[in-house]
Amino acid sequence: MGLSALVIERTARVGDVWRNRYPSLALHTPRKQHTLLYQPYPDNWPLYTPRDKVANWLEQYASVQDLVIWTSTELQPRPKYDEAMREWDVTIIREGKEYKIRPAHIIVATGTLGAPNVPKISGEDIFKGRLYHSVEYNGPEEFTGKRVVVIGAGNTAIDICQDLALTGVGEVTMVQRSSTCVMARDFMTEILKHVFPEGVPMTVSDLRNAALPYGLLKKLNIRAQPYMWQAQKELHDKLRKGGIHLNMGPDGLWQDKGGADLIAEGRIKVKHGVEIDHLAENNVVFTDRSELPADIVILATGYLNMKDTNRALLGDDIIDKTGELYGLDEEGELRSSYRPSGQPGLWYATGDFFQGRFMSKILGMQIKARQLGLVKPDQL
Missing domain, CATH: 3.50.50.60 (FAD/NAD(P)-binding domain)
Structure with missing residues (x-):
């Protein structure tokens, strides 16, 4: 141009x-x-x-x-x-x-x-552990033997929880405030392979995809919800077993690539329906007055x-x-x-x-x- x-x-x-x-x-x-x-x-x-x-x-x-x-x-x-x-x-x-x-x-x-959404949490000054946003997470090496609480239940939260669970930290708990849309990554990949197939010029695939208005796509996705629930039943059963609450969008998506298995096995624990009320010296205290011991709190609270x-x-x-x-x-x-x-x-x-x-x-x-x-x- x-x-x-x-x-x-x-x-x-x-x-x-x-x-x-x-x-x-x-x-x-x-x-x-x-x-x-x-x-x-x-x-x-x-x-x-x-x-x-x-x-x-x-x-x-x-x-x-x-x-x-x-x-x-x-x-x-x-x-x-x-x-x-x-x-x-x-x-x-x-x-x-x-x-x-x-x-x-x-x-x-x-x-x-x-910018990262970093909520102000009462008790930060007395908490003896570490508190930081997920944007600062740079791998599991420092977490061995630690009790980790991850606040949030989106893609970044499950990535971090899975990373920590697979590398043997002491204990990992995901805190889910409401509900999340979870789909298997392999399932979503098969859909996207039809949209962007190998062997078709990218310009052609892009034009075809762009020709479908977003408003219409939203309506089609809403109509497809019963099929999606059925197609993801096995995955969703594992997540429900571990305590995850589910929805079909539009917010809070994660594409699962093994995290559901770790949740079902109890290697990633789930605490649902609460928010942090404040931090104590060695604990996270939630709005239902329950507590979790924690050495590290990671805020996967979005942007x-x-x-x-x-x-x-x-x-x-x-x-x-x-x-x-x-x-x-x-x-x-x-x-x-x-x-x-x-x-x-x-x-x-x-x-x-x-x-x-x-x-x-x-x-x-x-x-x-x-x-x-x-x-x-x-x-x-």
């Missing part, structure tokens, strides 16, 4: 966002679904790409595709938008040196999620909204012009993603690999149309 772009990355290397996560992390979708634009994986690539292979692939991809990326670089708070020139006045710091640039557009492509997280960076005056971010609008389309955000020159790129791969072209065409004068810069 002839559009020049500078990508800035806070970490020292492309892919470090992945390298800095826990070693057992792997993508839960088959490789065809998480392929990058214009560069398919080799035939011997694993079905579920592990952490370091994702990181290294991203790094070489940036080089092979001649992307202009400044690492160790951060956008400084409160860029200003010049309404007359239709440009941003931006300051960035790269390896300690300040640069001033004036781009026509800023694309926030930091993911769908914002804040990306829009709210960016307030400190972009400022209230900018953020307040933008609409709700992500989720479906009244027409069944993604809100404020790959479309005008409400603030001229500001765009959000959110979602998974498919959305980034397909919708980035749609975003690029909108920017090109403004560059050519086919669309007014502030047209929503």
Whole structure:
């Protein structure tokens, strides 16, 4: 499209966002679904790409595709938008040196999620163990012989619990506040293999997938719930045996890859229907007044909204012009993603690999149309 772009990355290397996560992390979708634009994986690539292979692939991809990326670089708070020139006045710091640039557009492509959601818990100051968010979890080595309580019951929570249970920590308990949608990863993979089949060009698969409106897909998924309950009965029986409460969405999904067996066997214990009330010296005290001894408490409590997280960076005056971010609008389309955000020159790129791969072209065409004068810069 002839559009020049500078990508800035806070970490020292492309892919470090992945390298800095826990070693057992792997993508839960088959490789065809998480392929990058214009560069398919080799035939011997694993079905579920592990952490370091994702990181290294991203790094070489940036080089092979001649992307202009400044690492160790951060956008400084409160860029200003010049309404007359239709440009941003931006300051960035790269390896300690300040640069001033004036781009026509800023694309926030930091993911769908914002900063870690770290609830304030009474008693943190007297708790003798460790308390931290799951984003800081970097493997099970330090947990041998420890009593670990994991707060949350989503994908990250079960990944951590499974990691710890398989490597022999003293005791692992998952705390589930309400209910969770759990599907077998192998089952979901077979569905995605039909959507993104091997041997079909990615452009064809993406177009077919994009042609199914999200609103219609939601209705079809709701209609399919009885079938899904039946198809996952064996898995769900194991989870119920261990104390997990289940739903069919839309929030709190985990794709199971063995965690259900560990729960059914009692190697991962489950405490349901409570929240943390406070921490004591050596215990977690819950809202039902029950207690669990704990050496480490991991908060797998998710992340804040990306829009709210960016307030400190972009400022209230900018953020307040933008609409709700992500989720479906009244027409069944993604809100404020790959479309005008409400603030001229500001765009959000959110979602998974498919959305980034397909919708980035749609975003690029909108920017090109403004560059050519086919669309007014502030047209929503």
